[in-house]
Each structure stands twice: as structure tokens, then as C-alpha cells.
Amino acid sequence: EAQVTQNPRYLITVTGKKLTVTCSQNMNHEYMSWYRQDPGLGLRQIYYSMNVEVTDKGDVPEGYKVSRKEKRNFPLILESPSPNQTSLYFCASRARLAGVNEQFFGPGTRLTVL
Amino acid sequence: KQEVTQIPAALSVPEGENLVLNCSFTDSAIYNLQWFRQDPGKGLTSLLLIQSSQREQTSGRLNASLDKSSGRSTLYIAASQPGDSATYLCAVNVGGGSNYKLTFGKGTLLTVNP
Numbered sequence: 158e159a160q161v162t163q164n165p166r167y168l169i170t171v172t173g174k175k176l177t178v179t180c181s182q183n184m185n186h187e188y189m190s191w192y193r194q195d196p197g198l199g200l201r202q203i204y205y206s207m208n209v210e211v212t213d214k215g216d217v218p219e220g221y222k223v224s225r226k227e228k229r230n231f232p233l234i235l236e237s238p239s240p241n242q243t244s245l246y247f248c249a250s251r252a253r254l255a256g257v258n259e260q261f262f263g264p265g266t267r268l269t270v271l
Numbered sequence: 272k273q274e275v276t277q278i279p280a281a282l283s284v285p286e287g288e289n290l291v292l293n294c295s296f297t298d299s300a301i302y303n304l305q306w307f308r309q310d311p312g313k314g315l316t317s318l319l320l321i322q323s324s325q326r327e328q329t330s331g332r333l334n335a336s337l338d339k340s341s342g343r344s345t346l347y348i349a350a351s352q353p354g355d356s357a358t359y360l361c362a363v364n365v366g367g368g369s370n371y372k373l374t375f376g377k378g379t380l381l382t383v384n385p
Contacts, residue, residue: 188371200360200375215372247314251371260305260373264314
């Protein structure tokens with residue numbers, strides 16, 4: 158089954174404790190990205206990656222890091238989480254082929270930073 | 272900067288009614304437009320994708336239209352059912368270049384009453 162998976166689905170942590178949210182897709186997609194969703198603000202892009210070893214900032218990159226060492230994986234790293242990073246996070250992927258435009262989203266990771 | 276607006280923010284209808292959800296965007300230079308459904312605390316499910324060259328797409332009881340020149344899209348749901356209750360999100364893709372970023376509206380919360 159074609160899918161985007163995220164782990165963990167739920168996480169409660171404390172300020173300053175480094176964490177990683179994993180994202181993996183099995184569709185051989187070149188493009189992957191991370192979004193966060195907050196009440197009243199909607200979904201906003203954090204980082205994206207066009208392919209292996211190619212990443213760039215989205216609209217709200219502060220406080221986050223990403224890496225793309227393999228095509229299927231795109232982890233989101235919070236080196237020193239703060240309470241304002243409490244949010245619902247989504248990973249997405251799509252193919253970089255003409256005519257194949259649909260973006261697929263993971264199930265989301267609900268992060269609470271105390 | 273692309274902005275996406277969805278009206279109404281919330282809608283409550285009796286079961287069986289046909290309904291229309293509206294989406295408008297400020298920059299007509301879009302690559303495509305995608306409608307999603309989001310259930311409470313859950314991920315995004317893609318409903319329909321309309322390419323910039325298309326006028327509409329249909330899937331079952333759903334029909335989405337696109338008028339790129341006027342910056343508008345509508346999602347028509349026929350014969351609504353309680354299971355259709357969810358938040359519906361409209362997103363435009365202004366990529367085609369290096370970032371296939373989706374810019375999202377804030378959504379319409381639909382409640383279908385039995």
C-alpha cells in the first residue's frame with residue numbers, strides 16, 4: 158500500500174530535550190516536505206526536499222532541522238524544543254514527474270512541549 | 272504572496288442536502304489545486320486534484336471546479352451524509368519550480384446532521 162508513515166504519532170516532551178520525528182514514504186517520491194498545523198493559522202510549510210541531499214527552508218523553519226540521506230526518509234529534528242513548537246506535524250511527499258502532481262500526507266504527529 | 276480563503280468557516284446541514292464549499296486564492300498563477308478532508312485529530316485525505324488546465328474533477332458524490340482566472344474553486348457535495356462531517360481544506364500549489372509547496376486555506380468545518 159502506497160503510504161507516508163510518521164513516528165511517533167504522539168509525543169510529550171520537555172523544553173530543551175532533543176527529539177526526532179521520522180517520516181518515510183514507499184512511493185519512490187523525490188519531493189518531501191514538513192508542515193505544522195496550528196489553530197487559526199492553518200498548515201504552514203517548515204522545510205522541503207527536492208531529492209537526496211537537497212533541502213531548503215519553507216515558511217517557518219526556525220527551530221527545526223531536517224536531513225535527506227535516503228530517498229524514502231525525511232526526519233524532522235528539533236534540537237532544543239520550546240513550548241511554541243507544540244503543534245500537529247505532517248509529512249508529505251509527491252513525485253517530481255510531469256502529470257503526477259498529487260501530494261500525499263502522513264497521519265500526523267501531535268507534539269506537546271512542556 | 273499567495274493567500275487562500277475558504278468560506279464559510281463552518282457549515283451545518285441536514286442529511287441529504289446538496290452543498291457547496293468555496294475557496295478563493297489571490298494569485299491565479301497556480302500549478303494545481305487540491306481538496307482535502309481532515310477528520311478531528313487525524314491526517315489529510317486527498318479528495319480531488321485539479322490541474323491548472325482543467326475546469327473540474329469528479330469523484331463519486333464530489334465535484335470540484337476551478338476558475339483560475341477569477342481565483343476560485345468550489346467543492347460540491349451531493350446528497351450529504353453524516354459520514355461527510357469533517358473539515359475540508361483547499362490548497363493551491365504554486366510550484367512547478369523547486370518547491371511544490373501547498374498554500375492552504377483555514378478550512379470549512381462541515382457538520383451533517385442525521
